[in-house]
Amino acid sequence: MTPLFAAEAVVAGWEGPVTQPVDLAAAPCEIVGLTGPNGVGKSTLLAAIAGRARVFSGSLERRPGLRIAVQTQEVPPVDGLPLSGRNLLALTGAVAEGLPVWLAGRLDERLDRLSGGQRHYLALWAVLEAPADLVLLDEPTNNLDAAGTAHLAERLRARAARGAGIVVVSHDAGFVAAACHRVVNVDAPDVE
Amino acid sequence: MWNDLFLVPFFAGLALAVLLPLLGCFLRLRDEWLAALAYAHVAAAGALLALVAAVAPAVGGVAAAAAAGAGKRLLARRFSGGAHLALFLIGGWALAVLLAANQPLAERLGHALFDGQLYFAGTGELWLAVVGCAAGLVLLWRLSQPLLLAHVYPDLFRARGLPAWPVETGFDLAAALGLALATMTLGVMGAFALVFVPPWLAFRRARDWRGGLLLALAIGVVAYVAAFALALALDQPFGPVLALLLVLVGLVIA
Numbered sequence: 001m002t003p004l005f006a007a008e009a010v011v012a013g014w015e016g017p018v019t020q021p022v023d024l025a026a027a028p029c030e031i032v033g034l035t036g037p038n039g040v041g042k043s044t045l046l047a048a049i050a051g052r053a054r055v056f057s058g059s060l061e062r063r064p065g066l067r068i069a070v071q072t073q074e075v076p077p078v079d080g081l082p083l084s085g086r087n088l089l090a091l092t093g094a095v096a097e098g099l100p101v102w103l104a105g106r107l108d109e110r111l112d113r114l115s116g117g118q119r120h121y122l123a124l125w126a127v128l129e130a131p132a133d134l135v136l137l138d139e140p141t142n143n144l145d146a147a148g149t150a151h152l153a154e155r156l157r158a159r160a161a162r163g164a165g166i167v168v169v170s171h172d173a174g175f176v177a178a179a180c181h182r183v184v185n186v187d188a189p190d191v192e
Numbered sequence: 193m194w195n196d197l198f199l200v201p202f203f204a205g206l207a208l209a210v211l212l213p214l215l216g217c218f219l220r221l222r223d224e225w226l227a228a229l230a231y232a233h234v235a236a237a238g239a240l241l242a243l244v245a246a247v248a249p250a251v252g253g254v255a256a257a258a259a260a261g262a263g264k265r266l267l268a269r270r271f272s273g274g275a276h277l278a279l280f281l282i283g284g285w286a287l288a289v290l291l292a293a294n295q296p297l298a299e300r301l302g303h304a305l306f307d308g309q310l311y312f313a314g315t316g317e318l319w320l321a322v323v324g325c326a327a328g329l330v331l332l333w334r335l336s337q338p339l340l341l342a343h344v345y346p347d348l349f350r351a352r353g354l355p356a357w358p359v360e361t362g363f364d365l366a367a368a369l370g371l372a373l374a375t376m377t378l379g380v381m382g383a384f385a386l387v388f389v390p391p392w393l394a395f396r397r398a399r400d401w402r403g404g405l406l407l408a409l410a411i412g413v414v415a416y417v418a419a420f421a422l423a424l425a426l427d428q429p430f431g432p433v434l435a436l437l438l439v440l441v442g443l444v445i446a
Contacts, residue, residue: 050347050350050351051351052351068352069348069351070347070348070351071347072347074347076345077343078344080395081221081395081401082394082395082397082398082399082404083340083400084400084401087400087401088344091337091340091344091345092345108399108400109399110399130348136351
């Protein structure tokens with residue numbers, strides 16, 4: 001199957017290179033886990049795929065017209081805003097069907113009155129279920145309890161089954177094993 | 193009250209009382225409420241400068257505020273923490289007061305702008321306010337979703353390939369022009385009170401975005417109508433009456 005994107009020996013970074021050369025690709029319906037120690041540039045690599053970080057060397061090809069949805073580790077700034085969960089989903093074009101029961105009934109509440117975990121899951125859901133061919137998720141299990149993590153793994157599979165390619169950066173080995181079809185490990189730079 | 197002398201300024205102010213609270217909601221979303229005060233002062237200085245140069249004050253006010261709105265993004269890169277907005281505010285105030293103090297021609301308009309004498313508004317101001325309000329509402333309606341998405345999910349906004357500058361510069365310009373029109377009609381602090389207090393209260397009380405916009409609109413319009421009637425009945429300048437009324441409403445509701 002034609003990949004949604006293909007990175008060959010990509011070195012990504014911001015002001016300067018951050019990652020070692022990495023080969024990475026994702027096809028439709030595939031969930032790829034991206035793991036590795038802190039500081040190797042997993043988030044930077046995700047940002048490069050999204051078109052935000054710079055590619056210093058190697059090649060990164062995206063399918064023409066590729067629609068990307070991206071979730072970063074930054075918490076959406078919703079404190080003090082009159083934004084409900086339903087507003088958030090409408091903003092990204094995400095659907096509410098499939099939300100866990102502990103969230104489905106709270107969609108009309110303000111986001112800044114939900115717990116940290118509930119708010120995180122809704123913010124994540126709004127990206128995961130947004131119209132996109134490729135979904136990029138950075139540490140999505142942060143702030144989630146066991147039930148939330150299990151539900152997320154199940155929903156990733158459902159989203160991939162509907163045709164999306166998904167790349168997940170995660171430190172949670174159990175989650176990666178449960179959710180991903182394939183795992184790519186990003187190496188730390190050689191220390192001399 | 194039902195005399196043309198009062199109806200023209202009433203409807204001019206009413207159009208702005210519809211636009212300003214909605215504009216204020218988006219300024220508050222972007223944490224840029226200080227920009228409203230800066231634009232109002234720059235517009236006042238521009239209007240007085242135009243008057244001294246024998247140009248229509250409205251043209252000067254709108255042009256100065258538009259220049260501030262367009263230049264804001266360039267200066268924001270150089271000065272962090274909103275310092276450029278404070279510089280606009282201080283510079284605009286200083287220039288306006290100096291012009292009013294030294295140019296007899298500018299003195300009367302200067303007092304009207306800072307005292308908020310809505311009753312000076314004529315048919316020209318009414319048409320400007322109505323057209324400006326209609327254009328502002330259409331622009332806000334078009335920019336609403338992109339502005340919200342850019343604020344809540346900046347990375348998703350970029351990943352979708354949505355261009356940031358038309359949205360942000362378009363909004364900055366709309367805000368600057370709206371504030372300029374409002375300053376010419378309602379005065380500096382009357383305009384700022386309408387752009388700040390109703391959104392502040394609505395953001396504290398509303399359950400969702402649409403509810404927040406409607407609540408801000410309702411507070412702004414009701415406070416405006418009440419202030420107009422009160423100022424007229426008590427023979428007081430309009431701006432301070434509106435500002436005081438909104439402060440009291442704020443203290444009660446917040």
